[in-house]
Amino acid sequence: MHIKSILRMLSFVVLIVSCFMAGCGVFSLIEKHTALVSLSLFIPAGIGLAFFLIMAFVSKNDKETFITNREGFLFVTLSWVAASLLGALPFTLSGYIPSYVDAFFETMSGFTTTGASILTDIEVLPRSLLLWRATTHWLGGMGIVVLLVAVLPALGFNAIRVMEAEAPGPSVDRITPHISSTAKTLWLIYLGLTVIEILLLIIGGVPLFDAVCHAFATMATGGFSTKNTSLGYYDSAFIQWVVTIFMFLAAMNFTLHYRLLKGRLRDIWKDTEFKVYFMIFAVSSLISAGDLFASGVYQSFGESLRFSSFQVSSILSTTGFTTADFGTWPAISQTVLFLLMFIGGCAGSTGGGIKVIRIVVLFKMAITEMRYVTNPRGVYTIFLGNRALRKNVIYDIAALVFLYFAFFFLSIIVISFTGVDILTNVTAVIANLGNIGPGLGKVGPTFNYAFFPWWAKLWLSFAMLVGRLEVYTVLALFTRKFWRSF
Numbered sequence: 153m154h155i156k157s158i159l160r161m162l163s164f165v166v167l168i169v170s171c172f173m174a175g176c177g178v179f180s181l182i183e184k185h186t187a188l189v190s191l192s193l194f195i196p197a198g199i200g201l202a203f204f205l206i207m208a209f210v211s212k213n214d215k216e217t218f219i220t221n222r223e224g225f226l227f228v229t230l231s232w233v234a235a236s237l238l239g240a241l242p243f244t245l246s247g248y249i250p251s252y253v254d255a256f257f258e259t260m261s262g263f264t265t266t267g268a269s270i271l272t273d274i275e276v277l278p279r280s281l282l283l284w285r286a287t288t289h290w291l292g293g294m295g296i297v298v299l300l301v302a303v304l305p306a307l308g309f310n311a312i313r314v315m316e317a318e319a320p321g322p323s324v325d326r327i328t329p330h331i332s333s334t335a336k337t338l339w340l341i342y343l344g345l346t347v348i349e350i351l352l353l354i355i356g357g358v359p360l361f362d363a364v365c366h367a368f369a370t371m372a373t374g375g376f377s378t379k380n381t382s383l384g385y386y387d388s389a390f391i392q393w394v395v396t397i398f399m400f401l402a403a404m405n406f407t408l409h410y411r412l413l414k415g416r417l418r419d420i421w422k423d424t425e426f427k428v429y430f431m432i433f434a435v436s437s438l439i440s441a442g443d444l445f446a447s448g449v450y451q452s453f454g455e456s457l458r459f460s461s462f463q464v465s466s467i468l469s470t471t472g473f474t475t476a477d478f479g480t481w482p483a484i485s486q487t488v489l490f491l492l493m494f495i496g497g498c499a500g501s502t503g504g505g506i507k508v509i510r511i512v513v514l515f516k517m518a519i520t521e522m523r524y525v526t527n528p529r530g531v532y533t534i535f536l537g538n539r540a541l542r543k544n545v546i547y548d549i550a551a552l553v554f555l556y557f558a559f560f561f562l563s564i565i566v567i568s569f570t571g572v573d574i575l576t577n578v579t580a581v582i583a584n585l586g587n588i589g590p591g592l593g594k595v596g597p598t599f600n601y602a603f604f605p606w607w608a609k610l611w612l613s614f615a616m617l618v619g620r621l622e623v624y625t626v627l628a629l630f631t632r633k634f635w636r637s638f
Contacts, residue, residue, distance in 0.1 A: 156210065156211045157211070157223075158223060158226060158227050158230070159207050159210075159211070160207050160208070160211040161227055162207075162227065162230055162231060162234055163203055163204040163206075163207035163208065164204070165231040165234065165235060165296055166200040166203050166204060166234055166235070166238060167200060167201065167204040168291075168296065169200060169235045169238055169239060169291070169296070170196070170197040170198075170199075170200030170201050170204070170238070171197070172284075172287050172291060173193055173196055173197040173200070173238075173239070173242065173284060173287075174193070174194060174197040175287075176193050176242075176280050176281075176283050176284040176287060177190055177193035177194040177197060177280070179279070179280050179283055180193055180278065180280035183278070183279055183280055185278045185279075185280055186278075188245075188246055188247070189246050189278050189280060189281065190280070191245070192241070192242040192243075192244075192245035192246035192281075193242045193280060193281075193284065195241070195245060196238050196239070196241035196242055196245070199238065199241075200238055222628070222634055225624075225625045225626075225628050225629060225634075226629060228621060228625055229617070229621065229625060229626055229629060231296055232260075232263060232264070232292075232296070232617055232620070232621065233617070235259075235263055235288075235291075235292075235296055236256060236259045236260040236263055236613075237256065239259040239262070239263065239284075239288055240252060240255035240256040240258070240259040240260075241255070242281060242284055243255035243258060243259070243281065246278075246281060248276070248277055248278075248281060249270070249271070251606070253606045253609055253610060254270045254602070254606075254609065256609075256610075256613060257270055257601070257609040257610075257612070257613050258270055258271065258285070259288055260613040260616050260617065261376075261584075261589070261613075261616060262285055262286075262288030262289050262292065262374065262376060263288045263289075263291065263292035263296070263620075264292055264504075264587055264616040264617060264619070264620035265289055265292050265293050265372045265373050265374035265375075265470070265502060265504065265587055265620070266374070266375075266472070266504070266583075266584055266587040266588065266589050266616045266619075266620075267289075267369070267374045267375025267376055267471065267472035267473075267587075267588070267589030267590070268472075268583060268584055268589045268590070268595075268600075268601050268612070268616070269376070269589075269600050269601065270600055270601050270602040270609070271600060271602070272600060272602055273380060274377065274378065274379065274380050275378070275379060275380055279361060279378075282365060282378050283361070283364075283365065285365075285376055286364070286365035286366075286368040286369055286376055286378075287368065289368050289369050289372040289374035289375075289376055290346070290368035290369075290371070290372050290374075292372060292374070292620070293342065293368075293371055293372025293373065293374065293402075293502040294338060294339055294342045294372075294502060298335045298338065298339065337410060338406050338410075341406055341409050341410060341413070342371060342406070342502075345371055345398065345401060345402070345409070346367050346368065346371045347367075349363075349367040349370055349371065349394065349395075349398045350363045350364055350367045352394045353366060353367060353391060353394060353395075356386075356388055356390045356391040356394060357386070357388065357391070358386065358391060361378070362378050362379075365377070365378045366378070366383065366395070367398075369471070369473070370395055370398045370399055370402060370471060370473070371398065371402050371502065372402070372502050373399065373402050373403055373469045373470050373471040373497065373501070373502045373503045373504065373587075374471065374472070374589075375466070375471045375472030375473050375588075375589045375590075377473065381474075382473050382474045382475065382597070383395060383462075383473050383474070383475050384474060384475040384476060389458055392458055392459075392462050392475055393458065393461075393462075395462070395473060396461050396462045396465045396466075399465040399466055399469040399471045399473070400433060400465050400469065402469055402471070402497075402501060402502050402503065403429070403465075403468065403469035403470070403471075403496075403497030403498060403501045403502070403503035404426065404429070404497070404498050404501055405423070405425065405426065405498045405499055405500035405501055406500050406501060406502075407500050408420050408423060408426060422537060423537070424509075424512060424536055424537050425498050425499065425508050425509040425512060425536075426498065428508050428511075428512050429468075429497070429498050429508045432468065432492070432495065432508070433461075433464060433465060433468055436460075436464045436468070436488050436492060437457065437460050437461040437464045437465075438457075438460075439484065439485075439488055440456075440460035440463070440464060440481075440484070440485040440488050440489070441453060441456040441457040441459075441460040441461070442456075443481075443482050443484040443485045443488075444456040444459065444460055444481065444482065444485055447482040449481065449482065459475060459476055460485065462475050463475070463476070463478050463489060464488070464489070464492065467489045467492045467493060467588060468492045468495060468496070468497065468503075469496075469497050469501075469503045470496050470497060470503045470504035470505050470586055470587045470588045470589075471503075471588075471589075472583075472588050472589025472590050474590060474597035476597075477596065477597050477598050478596075478597060479592050479593070479596035479597060479598070486592065490579070490592065493505070493579070493582045493583065493586055493588055493591075494506060494582065494586070495507075495508060495511060496508070496586055496587075503587075504586050504587025504588065504619055504620060505586040505587070505588075505619075506553060506556060506586075509536075510549050510552070510553055512536070513534065513536065513541065513545075513546060513549050514549065514550065514553060516534045516535075516536075517534060517546055517550070520532045520534055534546060552622065552623055552624060555623045555624070555627060556585070556623050559585065559615070559618055559623065559627070560581060560582065560585055563581040563585065563611065563612075563615050564577055564578060564581050566608075566611050567580060567581055567608055567611065567612070569608075570604060570605060570608050572593075572594060573593055573594070575592050575593040576591070576592070576593030576594040576595055578591075579591025579592040579593060579595060580593075580594075580595045580601070580604075580612065581612075581615065583595060584612045584613075584615045584616050584619065585615045585616070585618065585619040586619055587616060587619050587620055614626075
């Protein structure tokens with residue numbers, strides 16, 4: 153195994169995180185925060201820079217590169233853990249989150265775009281720390297390793313392998329001939345949509361700082377807010393609709409955004425996953441809106457549709473923003489949101505969850521098997537659009553979904569030892585594994601995760617990582633065969 157190569161590449165990831173952290177430190181100086189707050193950002197940034205310089209010196213003559221899938225899995229997993237370990241330091245050093253475990257939970261939640269928080273009063277944090285908190289979202293949304301591939305394409309490693317280990321979906325779609333150009337294009341689209349949302353939020357009356365933080369969280373489908381009441385603080389229909397639309401866009405496959413920019417609108421409507429994703433969003437919003445209006449929660453159907461569409465988009469995209477306490481909504485609406493927690497966004501998006509495309513493939517596989525039962529001599533092929541799926545792809549999807557639910561049930565058992573009620577237990581697990589953030593019960597939209605013991609927070613942090621890196625990348629490291637031939 154190429155240990156030096158892995159550590160050298162890891163140092164570049166740490167350097168990227170340190171640069172953004174130092175930027176937040178500069179913002180702290182501009183804001184004239186206390187020396188302690190500024191140093192809490194500059195010191196970890198310095199540690200990251202020192203690690204980079206040490207590895208650059210140690211491996212300056214090392215020409216080896218890692219190319220295997222297993223080494224790619226190890227590098228990507230270590231990258232996210234290292235980023236979270238380093239990124240947690242500002243919260244602890246500043247004293248705003250004294251417990252390092254709590255700070256690690258908060259930071260892992262940021263980088264994995266989960267949005268689960270242990271903070272009971274978000275608004276007491278200095279704006280520089282709130283900016284760093286939002287930045288962890290934005291970096292993790294498109295992926296730290298994808299950013300590394302985009303900005304440093306000539307580092308001498310097999311980029312497609314590490315991108316496949318990090319990218320959210322069954323496969324990485326090349327939208328340009330070179331994988332580094334693909335990574336750069338994805339990040340430019342991501343940046344462009346972020347800027348557009350910032351401008352729209354400012355038009356809607358949101359201050360610049362809050363607009364930046366909320367746009368970072370929206371496009372990353374993260375959900376961290378600068379307000380204790382999340383976006384409900386603004387009580388604006390315009391802002392709610394803007395964020396609803398951008399949450400929906402963020403959970404789309406970014407390949408479709410690229411095709412849209414190229415003027416290939418028909419490709420979007422021909423995409424099976426997008427059509428199913430849109431139908432799930434539309435039907436769920438209408439069902440919930442009808443339930444809210446019939447139950448008298450809101451006075452008009454239009455208002456009911458606005459709140460239901462926002463929350464459906466938030467949960468389906470795994471963003472986790474809230475404008476209302478959906479834990480008090482009628483049973484039908486809560487059931488709809490609970491079921492959406494198991495779906496997630498599209499492949500190739502910043503959304504978490506199982507992904508719509510996998511649900512579609514498993515549904516088609518079930519239909520095919522029923523046809524085979526009624527006609528055993530028939531020959532059936534599963535199509536996705538006009539493309540026939542190979543059996544190994546179908547088996548891979550089925551195995552991943554099985555492992556996803558196996559880890560889900562294992563986590564339920566683990567968290568049950570905290571003594572929480574079953575509703576809190578189940579929704580806390582799926583909200584972290586699916587990178588959603590808020591659940592129901594004691595982890596509902598008006599509560600947080602502060603009450604969990606330290607070991608439960610570490611397990612839920614692990615669940616966030618497993619969900620964000622799509623099960624295989626992380627769990628493969630815990631198999632004996634993974635290490636046997638290293």
